[in-house]
């Protein structure tokens with residue numbers, strides 16, 4: 001097995017000198033949690049990482065490799081893994097939570113008694129909690145802990161590429177300017193940049209929503225659809241994502257940034273994305289269950305699509321791509337039939353923030369009334 005030492009290669013240039021070390025806790029031993037733990041350590045922080053698998057804990061501490069999630073990369077040797085939550089959180093000033101959405105609340109609840117009002121608390125998870133309440137991860141952090149410094153880290157961040165030292169960037173979103181600035185200090189290094197945003201809700205929704213469309217694009221790729229198709233899907237996905245997020249109070253501008261279009265591009269383009277891989281497998285003819293089982297990790301988009309379609313229906317937000325994916329994944333609709341039906345659906349406005357969708361549709365209705373024989377109905 002070749003173990004690259006990209007983290008170590010970049011550490012010397014990045015480590016600040018003469019500063020008191022920040023105490024960082026990472027909850028979660030998956031690939032992103034591990035990559036972030038290593039980055040924080042190369043920046044000079046004292047890093048403890050919590051995971052529940054004792055064998056993996058021992059391996060990380062002895063071999064400095066996460067054999068399950070990032071087998072080919074050397075973790076900064078100062079990262080200390082443990083399955084003891086109290087030990088990991090003892091004195092932690094910054095806590096990064098990298099746990100899938102299905103287990104997020106339970107883990108945060110376990111950590112909560114050890115988190116103070118001044119602890120910086122950041123979710124890296126791109127999902128939505130199952131249930132009727134439509135809770136994002138940062139809302140869970142707010143509900144379950146007393147921390148006054150809550151943030152969300154999201155962006156085009158394939159963990160394996162970060163681990164390899166590929167130049168990457170992310171967004172820290174928080175209402176609190178000190179939280180944003182301190183996370184930027186703690187995590188930015190020669191191969192990882194961290195930009196700031198005050199639209200926590202928009203950044204978080206961007207990360208959760210793009211997973212849905214990565215499944216759809218993976219499916220289209222496996223079906224042999226071309227680059228025009230990919231581009232159309234991604235751009236219309238962006239329209240849908242921003243429509244949904246804006247209806248829930250986010251800024252449309254956020255979707256022009258790293259946590260919007262940036263993350264959509266990477267997740268819809270790379271077989272390293274778990275969501276893309278699930279879509280690809282389904283496009284090749286596997287069932288959803290087979291695709292998820294073969295992946296062996298969590299593809300958040302599978303649960304997110306269900307929650308988004310439900311919420312969009314209740315709130316009256318038009319989301320044809322998400323709806324179509326839902327029907328393919330859960331109602332047995334053939335993806336090719338679905339593609340044709342989408343091609344025959346309404347053609348509204350390109351960018352709704354310049355030409356509102358209703359205005360475009362209204363003009364089409366008037367044209368259809370005054371020139372009924374010019375073309376087929378575009379509003380079917």
Ligand SMILES: NC(=O)C1=CN([C@@H]2O[C@H](COP(=O)(O)OP(=O)(O)OC[C@H]3O[C@@H](n4cnc5c(N)ncnc54)[C@H](OP(=O)(O)O)[C@@H]3O)[C@@H](O)[C@H]2O)C=CC1
Nearest residue numbers: 028029030031032033098099100103124125126157158159
């Ligand atoms: N991987 C990536 O490229 C990126 C991921 N993200 C986001 O970050 C989040 C974390 O991702 P990632 O690091 O890849 O990890 P995963 O989503 O693969 O999660 C794996 C970690 O969570 C632990 N875990 C799962 N269920 C539980 C539970 N019930 N109790 C305790 N621990 C549990 C796993 O433990 P065990 O091994 O014991 O099951 C493992 O340590 C994801 O939600 C993802 O959306 C964001 C950017 C990039």
Ligand SMILES: O=C(CO)COP(=O)(O)O
Nearest residue numbers: 155156157158273274275
């Ligand atoms: O969020 C990611 C990249 O930014 C990783 O996506 P996946 O969860 O699909 O692997």
